[in-house]
Amino acid sequence: MFFASDNWAGAHPAINERLLRESARFASAYGSSELDRTIERRFNEIFEREVAVFFVATGTAANSLALASVARPGGVVFAHTEAHVIEDECGAPDFFSGMRMVPVDGPLGKMTPQALEAKIARYPQDAVHHGRAAAITMTQATEVGSVYTLDEIDTLSSIAKVHGLPLHMDGARFANALVALETTPAEMTWKRGVDILSFGGTKNGCWCAEAIVFFDPAMAKELPFIRKRTAQLFSKSRFIAAQFEAYLKDGLWLELAGHANTMADRVREGLAASNSARLAWPTQSNEIFAIVRKEAAAIAEEKGAKFYDWLQPRDMPETVAGDEMLIRLVSSFATSSDDVDAFLKAIT
Template sequence: MHFASDNSGPVHGEVLDALAAANQGYAMAYGADSLMNEVRDRLRAVFEAPGAAVYLVTTGTAANSLALSTLGSPWQTVFCSPVAHIHEDECNAPEFFSGGAKLTLVGQNDKMVPDALRAAIEKEETRGVHGPQRGPVSLTQVTERGSVYSLAEIEALCNLAMEFGLPVHMDGARFANALVALNCSPAEMTWKAGVDAVSFGGTKNGCMGVEAVIFFDEAREWEFELRRKRGAHLISKHRYLSAQMAAYLKDDLWLRSARQANANCARLADGLRAAGARFKHEPQANMVFASFPRHLHRKLHDAGVIYHLWDGELDGTDEAEHVTCRMVCDWSLPEAEIDRFLSLL
């Protein structure tokens, strides 16, 4: 019973089959493989963006950091939420790859709101050469607390960024989970709302290790190519990235996997709610933050359930005290395992 992370799940069999097929004979290196041409065309079609610049890297940190470094300058600041992955989990990689751009944290929650973003933007470029200049806005979709920005929320933030002439980046490590939750098109969740670049995740949703970086303004492509190479993220045997992404997109595997992950989470959340658990954030995709008494956490851990405690410890004198945990569902989680967990709870 494994609810620790969607990073912990297996690689989808269709992706493994595609890797095995790609492992035959020879293919041009560094992204010149024929599979990459298919991936590029497919992603352009998926996003309804025939002129988009499309690239592949191995990790979400590389995708976010290289994209933001291309959208901004070393003397600028990136506006993001205080729990954004680029702030909490990437070891200053965005700052490193940008050559020193800082991060400005907006608001107190996982979602940015226009009033807080406006206030943060207006505080910068007030000290002339002595302070950071305004730079990109970065949205995390799904957020690190399991929330999903609505299309209206994305558009409002993008319109505000546009008012100040700032580009918008979307960290879409769980892009597919958000998309199926909103029941919209990729174009509606990105460039039609005003997003300039997106990190399109594959690793958390059934791939071995591949993320796409998509710029809707192709004028950015040469700089990104240079930054990717200089940052040591241009993979020689690129066909193995292409093969993963091609399989991920074929027959909508990416959507099928995300729907299953979200359905697993909904099943889990319904059972937690019925058992009296409290939610820190309303589950909207494939992530749950739930609290219930410490003695139940201890019982579950003793039974071999794997998940992360969020704001407390297993050991404590107050057995009835509620402790919050984070649980994440992926596409591969069997319903029987969810039901077994709920039965134990």
């Protein structure tokens, strides 16, 4: 009953098998192998246009280097108050980009247009003392399990374009959001005005595979140097490419995300019928947030359930009583229906 994080899950057998095959051969290094080039072209197919792709090891690296590529002196980057770049990356985006992350409010983990406009207005381009607007980053799916609709992405993109700001998408759970919206990679990104994407694979069955995707290759001219200088150019980068080869083959990545989302739906349905737990807010991806009685949570932990207790967000719609706690549950490609049923039995 492992619901602490999708990072706790292992790697999918198909990805392990592809890594094993790759380990038995020789190939040129530093991203110059035919496999690296083949997978870069595969991203063109996935996104229905020519893109520039750069493999990195972690989501933090992907976000930090993506923002570093559009850095401006004195720049500030607008992100939701609870975004990973603000809350969970130890200042890495600030460190590598030289810019500040500025929080923007909004319910259910999503920036509102009004709040974003208000924050941008505080940083005009000639405000030397305060810094200037430089970029917007949005998380899809969000840190609280919600998903921006295509219309909402359109709206944020329109604001970015009016102010001449690049729009970055943190896609650590990109596949989960894609499946939830039943749309295509192109429709959820560049067709909506997204300029740069952090494309995550690690949370969805890969061992260690992330990519930075530029939808206008001309924007990526500095990234090769940024990646090298930040120690993210791996000599054997083909092992990241090999993971992506298996991940993207025959739609495996969407199948894995679909399974994780389905297991999350099963959890949501079970909690909705529970007497000792309830959903804290609606979610659409593979993250679930629940309010449970502390006694029930302790019993579930004694029976082997793994989950995180969670800090209450400021705009939380439900009230947590003194004998209750807020927890986060995350399903993965490796979560089984038996895992879900055992957890629901333990918690309820």
